[in-house]
Amino acid sequence: QVQLVESGGGVVQPGRSLRLSCAASGFTFSSYGMHWVRQTPGKGLEWVAVIRHDGSDKYYADSVKGRFTISRDSSKNTLYLEMNSLRAEDTAVFYCARWGQHNDMDVWGKGTTVTVSS
Amino acid sequence: QSALTQPPSASGSPGQSVTISCTGTSSDVGGYIYVSWYQQHPGKAPKLIIYEVSKRPSGVPDRFSGSKSGNTASLTVSGLQAEDEADYYCCSYAGSNTWVFGAGTKVTVL
Numbered sequence: 001q002v003q004l005v006e007s008g009g010g011v012v013q014p015g016r017s018l019r020l021s022c023a024a025s026g027f028t029f030s031s032y033g034m035h036w037v038r039q040t041p042g043k044g045l046e047w048v049a050v051i052r053h054d055g056s057d058k059y060y061a062d063s064v065k066g067r068f069t070i071s072r073d074s075s076k077n078t079l080y081l082e083m084n085s086l087r088a089e090d091t092a093v094f095y096c097a098r099w100g101q102h103n104d105m106d107v108w109g110k111g112t113t114v115t116v117s118s
Numbered sequence: 119q120s121a122l123t124q125p126p127s128a129s130g131s132p133g134q135s136v137t138i139s140c141t142g143t144s145s146d147v148g149g150y151i152y153v154s155w156y157q158q159h160p161g162k163a164p165k166l167i168i169y170e171v172s173k174r175p176s177g178v179p180d181r182f183s184g185s186k187s188g189n190t191a192s193l194t195v196s197g198l199q200a201e202d203e204a205d206y207y208c209c210s211y212a213g214s215n216t217w218v219f220g221a222g223t224k225v226t227v228l
Contacts, residue, residue: 045156045209059216061216108166
């Protein structure tokens with residue numbers, strides 16, 4: 001079945017870096033763009049970044065631009081999010097989601113939790 | 119990239135209907151057909167329930183319907199059932215390959 005599984009979350013100090021991964025299965029990963037979306041504790045969803053199916057273009061929310069980098073390795077069916085200069089306000093559950101054909105997010109992973117704290 | 123405006127809560131009795139609004143601007147909700155809605159139960163991942171303003175993915179009950187007028191989109195849940203108690207988020211394409219979510223609405227089935 002179509003599945004996305006995130007990993008790589010954890011506790012990290014402010015200013016440090018962390019890399020998240022999202023393993024895809026059950027569909028042709030190289031045919032789909034992919035998103036990262038985060039959810040802060042007790043709050044709503046925030047779109048973070050998107051990458052085209054072939055990795056040719058990447059787009060970011062203003063709140064993470066210049067600090068986060070989205071990438072993919074289609075040989076491994078894996079999406080990544082490299083997060084640098086982390087701040088307390090980056091504490092969230094990070095979800096990867098598939099870029100649906102209707103400009104929606106049609107498949108979601110279960111999320112991985114990132115806590116930025118000293 | 120300001121969040122779309124949703125009411126924080128809504129409620130209804132079983133069998134009743136509840137409608138949730140989602141207000142944006144002409145740069146997002148009002149400018150594109152790409153408004154989607156997501157249902158999220160506690161501790162679970164969001165689930166797509168409406169795309170392109172009013173279309174339902176396969177498997178989503180027809181009790182869920184969507185519409186849009188100007189800069190405001192709406193989600194209506196008819197014939198409320200206990201399992202509809204969840205958080206609901208709207209999302210709109212905002213141009214230049216960016217997206218914006220609403221703050222979410224908690225639906226309570228009384």
